[in-house]
Amino acid sequence: MFSIIIPTFNNLNYLKLCLNSLKKNSKFNHEILIHINEGTDGSLEFIKSTNFKYSYSEKNAGVCVAFNKAAKLATNDHIVLAHDDMYFCPEWDLFFSKELTKIKTNDFFLSGTMVQPFESYINLNCGLTYDDFDEKKLLTELPSIIYQDFQGTHWQPSLIPLETWNKVGGFSEEFSPGLGSDPDFNMKLWKIGVRLFKGLGECRVYHFSSLSLRKKTWNNGAKTFLLKWGISIKFFKKYYLKSNEKFDGLLTEPKKTFFYYFDFLKCKVAFIYHHITNKFKILC
Numbered sequence: 001m002f003s004i005i006i007p008t009f010n011n012l013n014y015l016k017l018c019l020n021s022l023k024k025n026s027k028f029n030h031e032i033l034i035h036i037n038e039g040t041d042g043s044l045e046f047i048k049s050t051n052f053k054y055s056y057s058e059k060n061a062g063v064c065v066a067f068n069k070a071a072k073l074a075t076n077d078h079i080v081l082a083h084d085d086m087y088f089c090p091e092w093d094l095f096f097s098k099e100l101t102k103i104k105t106n107d108f109f110l111s112g113t114m115v116q117p118f119e120s121y122i123n124l125n126c127g128l129t130y131d132d133f134d135e136k137k138l139l140t141e142l143p144s145i146i147y148q149d150f151q152g153t154h155w156q157p158s159l160i161p162l163e164t165w166n167k168v169g170g171f172s173e174e175f176s177p178g179l180g181s182d183p184d185f186n187m188k189l190w191k192i193g194v195r196l197f198k199g200l201g202e203c204r205v206y207h208f209s210s211l212s213l214r215k216k217t218w219n220n221g222a223k224t225f226l227l228k229w230g231i232s233i234k235f236f237k238k239y240y241l242k243s244n245e246k247f248d249g250l251l252t253e254p255k256k257t258f259f260y261y262f263d264f265l266k267c268k269v270a271f272i273y274h275h276i277t278n279k280f281k282i283l284c
Contacts, residue, residue, distance in 0.1 A: 007066030062177025152241030153199035180221020
């Protein structure tokens with residue numbers, strides 16, 4: 001049904017947990033695509049022993065490159081972007097599938113909802129690591145938690161048409177290893193006219209939180225986004241995506257209120273500052 005893309009960077013135990021959750025908790029059959037970064041922990045040999053399609057980078061290339069390489073292997077109409085530190089909860093794909101029947105536009109962006117052991121979308125502590133993960137607690141307590149659909153999502157797991165992915169060229173690799181790449185991807189979608197950015201409250205994954213990025217020097221995604229688009233990530237999420245507000249239909253162009261112009265001016269000041277300091281660094 002879907003082509004599920006999972007980058008992994010020496011996280012073999014988490015990868016196995018993720019793949020097992022897909023096998024256990026999916027209602028439909030899917031194409032699994034793995035990108036191996038390094039794979040020196042045995043994950044490369046493990047994937048080679050399976051029937052999963054995979055791409056490979058000898059050194060850690062980050063998630064942007066990983067998603068782009070693995071997406072070239074996709075053969076289904078829709079791709080799901082995920083991470084190796086995610087446990088897919090029961091019927092996650094059924095909720096995506098039901099939503100697809102309601103959509104009347106060719107280009108869109110859907111996401112599930114992350115369950116995390118700290119304050120986030122759904123806060124439920126079922127373990128901070130693979131070693132203390134309490135699957136029984138998660139499967140027992142999670143169904144009783146109600147979470148509404150929401151606007152302006154840009155997180156994984158996300159589902160988009162493969163055709164839409166190709167229109168915008170996937171992830172922008174100047175954001176490698178990955179910080180800021182999600183809102184940048186959504187901005188590229190916005191620029192081609194996408195106005196459906198919907199998070200599904202019932203489609204859920206348990207997330208151990210950015211293990212791949214913890215292992216590599218972080219990029220300044222906020223600065224890269226600002227210099228590329230002329231506005232901050234915060235501004236884009238607040239005025240364009242209306243992130244985390246209750247879902248109420250397709251997004252529209254932001255209302256040009258006093259606060260919009262005030263925050264826009266702050267973005268421009270920051271843009272000019274970073275632009276000048278970058279030029280100064282080059283001259284030095």
